[in-house]
Amino acid sequence: MQSRWVSALVSTSLLALALAAPGQAEPAPATVTEVANAEATAPLPASTASQAVGAVIRERLLADAKTAQEEEAADWQALIAFYESRSDEPIFIGRAGYTSKAEAVIEEFKKSADWGLEPSDYDVLDMGSDSSDRAELTPEQKVEAEQKFALTVLKYARHARGGRITEPSKQLAPYVDRAPQYIDPKKVLDDLASASDPAEVLRGTHPKHAQFEKLRQKYLDLKRNADAAKEIVRIPAKGAKLVPGKSHPDVALLRQRLGVPVPAGKDGAEPDPTFYDDELAVAVAKFQSDKGQKPDGIVGPRTRAAFNDIETPSPERILANMEMWRWMPDDLGDFHVWVNIPEFLVRVVKGGEIIHEERIIIGELNNQTPLFSDVLETIYFNPRWHVPQSIKVNELYPGLARGGGSFERQGLRMMRNGKYVDPYSIDWSRADIRNYDVYQPSGPRNALGIVKFTFPNKHAVYLHDTPTKNLFNSEVRTFSHGCVRVRNPMRLAEVLLEQERGWTPDQVHETQQSDPDEVAVKMEKPIPVHMTYFTSLVGEDGTERIVKDVYGHEERVKLALAGKFNQIAKGRDHLAPVKFSRVQYQGPDDWGFMFGGGQSGNQNRRYKQNNTTLNDFFNNIFGGGGY
Template sequence: MNRYCLFVVLLALLSCKKESILDLDTFKISNSNDKEGEVIEIDTTLISAFRNKSISDFYSSRDNQTVWQSEKNRKIILERIKNCESEGLNPSDYSISKLLELEKKFTEFEESEQVNYDLLLTYNFQKYLNHLHSGKLDPKKLYTNWDLSIEKLDIKTVLNDALEKDSLAGEIQKCQPKALTYGKLIKALSLINEFPEDKTKPVVTSDEKIEPKTTNPAIVAVKKKLLYWKDLESNDSITSYYDSETVEALKKFQTRHGLISDGVIGKSTVTALNFTKDERKHQIIANLERWRWYSKPFAPNYVLINIPNYSLTVVENQNTTMSKRIVVGKSKRKTPVLTSVLQTVVFNPTWTVPPTILKEDLIPELIQNRNALKNKGIGIYDSKNNEIDPVKWDSSRPRGYRYVQKPGYYNALGVVKINFPNRYSVYLHDTNHRNLFERNDRSLSSGCVRIEKPLEFAQLLLDNPKKYSAEKIDSIVATKETLFLGIKKRYAIYQWYWTAWCEDGKLIFRNDIYNLDAGLYAQLRN
């Protein structure tokens, strides 16, 4: 039996397994001198052994013949895969070592070996393109509160276009996510790779904060960290005295990490300082994966929320027209990641107490004091929507009622909320705790997003300054009557989660408030 027959038998056996596991080391390289560039017909049994519909469809559209005769195209593919670490991907996921080994022997291949190489190149290249376009992992299998529809790549069309138009590099480029932040993350990965090996030691402090112009043994480690990250330029004063030059350097560091830039070394600053280069690099790679989960172009007008950055940005025709500070869900009640379209502005909304808050907070309070809810403007309603006297409230069946807070300045939702379709029943809204926007850590809500100065945001969405001027909106709020207004101008909303990027050549990081980065990186490199 010749080698070609053995090869067919091998792949036939593989095709009987539940999943196709192709051991690249089983393929031998001959010393044949077959001419490069020859088109060879492929036995469909070899194609089906991969158990990959995209590959089968592609080769079927090419009359089941080899396609990578062009040395130029093969080198483009191999170069992209070899250097895909610059995109946060892992070359070993695409068997790059074996592919490079096979390429060296290409001109010596027998027909069966050229077929084998052609199939392996297609298999790994399409895997790379899929990962580049849509990510390696599926967020819906990782998280319960990520509602992103992965847009699958039409591999057959991409590869055929590349071959027919002789534009392989261009087609690869089209597979990359288009978001501006993705480009900033690619740059961030490049920047962090320029840093040398991180040999700095952790900053160890007591629970007390370190103020400027004081002496503390931990300052030596702080200065070395700041020098490493290029926030401190001079190493002339590596002493335990916290001098003014180091204070200014630390403020730069704090700004880059979304901390209060007061120059005071507290717990949050020490935590940020103690991240190593590798940990930050892993964080960037995890964020690149997240952005690959949504490769569609953004709508012309949209609201972009970065949950860990506590920020809301309005973008209209590529121009930022408004930015707001926000409060997001606490770790136990995370704000979901999703995309939708803004639908309605509701002035003077009522607030129906959700089950968790009812069980944990209001029912115990009501049992102790029947007037507790009345003092908060919360009415108790029976199944017929009749408001009942708290004295007649039946504590043995507390869930037999609805608990609704009347509109007003002190309503839990404030004076305005913005609705959009989603399966989590979350929305954007004002708050009766308006002082929270002054805090640095604003992971405090039950999942919805609270907006600072939301009436300005509502006015922008209504897009009619004459009809809905600031004065008119104030008069609507003053009535304390609920009013629903449809949003006529189409605004998409992207409620996103990213903790790293770069600005003006500087690395930017945010606290991973839901502790997602390290786990995601580990799964990417599993």
């Protein structure tokens, strides 16, 4: 049935093209009704016959438009516009087979695995080469081959830009607020049509980011040397404490692991790899610092455990990271802020070079820091903390409803319609706390410290200071309620304002100290901010640095690329409307034990049993943790 339909449509299109008077506009492709009644026509010139191929493809796509999958719809529209723009002349199929342009593309399809793609996704019909000694293809064969080839090209271009996972926030987790960075499909076809090297056009659809290419080269290296992968030297989990200036057999393993050469022997003695020298101590101290440990160079149980808490090279991990790079904007900005969540680091990048780097604290597992890109608009010195709806409903309201007396003791203020409100004068058995604004004024106890960096977004997260600096010494720093806490935020402000405003460090500090209340400094040129989740990073020397998959996003991407979407644990939707429910009165001051207020021992125990999370939350927030 399909073959007869195509044959009839080709015949009708040929007839329409042949009857078009010179200099007149080309008639529209035949309608489906006309096609059904069309009869075979006499052979026409080759140029007219080839044009009919594009005309038929356009008509087929228009007729079947409602059946297109969502991700294919844009490709279909692009294909229709493409053939229309070139008078329906095909690009991939000739008289008797594929054109040389198509053959070059086929060879590139075969190399798709080198780019982390699956070659079987880009199979095309076997039509052979277009040569004079081969029989001419039937009209049906030409149409089928051209259409499938063109759509396969566009599928490759989609996949090159992350299109195998079309909606990460829905298919992986709501915190993964990324999307494929598609290239205009018609541009892909136009570039192929005009290119002398079509394979280069296809390769050019992949991300241009330097880190993407480094990951790709690492991936190829792992594939080439899969059987000869370097074995990571492990240190025995149990053993003597290794101290600089002493000898021990485990020191030789330590030296191998860190790549520190054996020191020359003294007074002509043989070099001793088991001797713990100063150069090795420096390397161990750096390793300890990177792991959030005291950099004393002494290898005890904790440091031994850290040496064995390692990841082995994994092509699948690299592919997952390459996929996440496919979702990044083409232009990150010549000057931008890069927060890499699983590294617990924020960097400032200028001209491709890192000019500043600092430790950060990210969201706890139940309140994760999301992945997205936006622009830094304002730096606030001495900021207020405006309490989010979720915290008002889930954390503040229950205590107020029970008559707790700690609200004001923690420096919180409540407003409605621009006027201050006494929270203890409100009947919380009737009132809805979502209708009230709650904030913590500027000051030394403020949860956001002395500076915050805002880039307005639907997740309501930002970078900010914190009074609790000791938490930055931990290796795994998942302590916040979703925002990013910066160890030395004033230095970050200095770096940003020097580049953006030409300010000196003194000017930055003078601005912060000029007013005890909130001071806003608007960016004259908004600075891109990228919240990313890369667990594999490759250095200039090709060495891969692996960090822990703290939120499990790497594993989610791996499952998605393997087609195992049904095995992905997406987690809660942090953007869902906050649900409000009434609570029953339980005592005179359910918050008292958190902040030193009055409450009986029985009430204390009961509240701790039922509200452990709330207890931890408030101790974290008002004990210096921050949001």
